[in-house]
Amino acid sequence: MGRSACCAKEGLNRGAWTAHEDKVLSEYIKLHGEGRWRNLPKKAGLKRCGKSCRLRWLNYLRPDIKRGNISPDEEELIIRLHKLLGNRWSLIAGRLPGRTDNEIKNYWNTNLGKKIRDPQQQGSASNLKHHNKNGEPVSKKAKTMEDMPPNMTSPSPSKVSPVVRTKAAKCTKVFINPHPHKPLLSHQHCEENNRGGLMFDRPAGDDHTNNGSSSLSSFSNIADQENSSSDFLVDFDMNEISLASLLNSDFPAINCDNADQNGDNIFSEEMLQHLNDGGHDCVQVQPNLVLNFHSLTSFLDGDQGGEEWLRGS
DNA sequence: AAGTACATCAACCGCGGAGTT
DNA sequence: AAACTCCGCGGTTGATGTACT
Missing domain, CATH: 1.10.10.60 (Homeodomain-like)
Incomplete structure (x- = not known):
């Protein structure tokens, strides 16, 4: 055709x-x-x-591209989603705001695939690239931000071609926010894209430009503010969604005040039952149902729930 | 310092699905 | 229903960077 x-x-x-x-x-x-x-x-x-x-x-x-290191949370989510979805990179990327299918695919092929194949390798895959002759892990990108050139866009003397090299500066430092409820200048603080612009976290509530991707931005906001923390809570605020929409949504509305501190269940028993019944195109989701990041991955990792849910779609 | 091997990732390619005529 | 166009996806390639010898 x-x-x-x-x-x-x-x-x-x-x-x-x-x-x-x-x-x-x-x-x-x-x-x-x-x-x-x-x-x-x-x-x-x-x-x-x-x-x-x-x-x-x-x-x-695209302006909402997030460049730089894949965080441990993102890595874990990629692994679990891949376990569930296989090589459906666009679907996996849809769950990782700012990440592209190509980036995730490359990351999988270069890091996670090996890690999964060789489960003896523990820890972040990004730290397991090389080993020196003593068998100690040596990160190929083991440069701190202090080592980074002041401007990644500056072409090396030998490269005066106008061709854009699109390497993102990688950050190897981890910032732990001791005050998780305060806005955090997290890893993005040290990310720098090749266009020479530092990307800073937006102040909370700052309604930055978003060209119609409001849900993405909502999620990104939370991710930005609590990126290093694995326990940010995401709140469904919708009455009726289709499975496909849910899968392709970005868990838009955030309401931490209503967060269930246990955060153990993403969906109610009733909802899971509904999902497992199969043959339904739509599910009813209670407003303000609480999702926590680990719950999402746990759900996806479950023997039945996630897979059944996806099959239903 | 030079050569080699390996890692990374942007870009290309081919295919299939959805929509339109 | 068939022919066609367009878009998006996943697999693969190749240029470049980095580590090692």
Whole structure:
């Protein structure tokens, strides 16, 4: 059936994107929004295929991209979601705000896959890259922020090409917030993307620009504020959702005041029963049902609940 | 210092599904 | 219903960076 041959056209640029191309694409999408990828390059004046533009935007240029280290919580969630979903990277990425399917796929292939295959390796996979001759783990990226160049965008003297190298600065320090309810300048404090901009946490309640991804932003806000803590609570605030919507949602409304401190159950017994009955397209979720991060992973990790739930969708 | 091996990740490729004509 | 277009996904590749010898 009619396959798109856009990438096969001759005369189109391929390979690494230049800063100029990035700028053109970003500005076009800011003005006209995402979508209509096939016609986008022509209208934007880019010599790229639509697919390439889409990929560049989704994986790199999108403003809500979170770059830098995968946190231990994220890592744990990826592992559990992968156990449940397999290589459905886009679904897994949907559960990790700011992360792209490509990034998670790469992270899995380079770190977690090995870790899973070799369960003897304990601890964060990112610390298990290399071993010296004494068998001690040596992180290939074992640079502290002090070691980072002042500006990651500065091309090395030998590289004056306009091609953008899209390496994110990685942070190897862990900040523990002794006051978990105070806003925390967490790991993002030391993240730096290749465009040279430091990413700072937004003040609580600061309604930053979000181009229609409010639920994502809500989740990100909480994640930003309590990122290092594994016990942030996420609160469902909806009356009726479909399974697919739930799976693809980002657990939008946050209400920590109503959090069940035990946080053991994501869903009520009634709801789980409902889910396990199968054949239902929709479930009723009680308002203010409390979800905690570990509960989500526990649920997904369960023998029945998560899998049944997904099968139902 | 140079060469080699390995790790990382952005980008490409091909396919299938959904939507439209 | 068939033909077609567009989009998104997952697998793979290749350029680059880093560690080791």
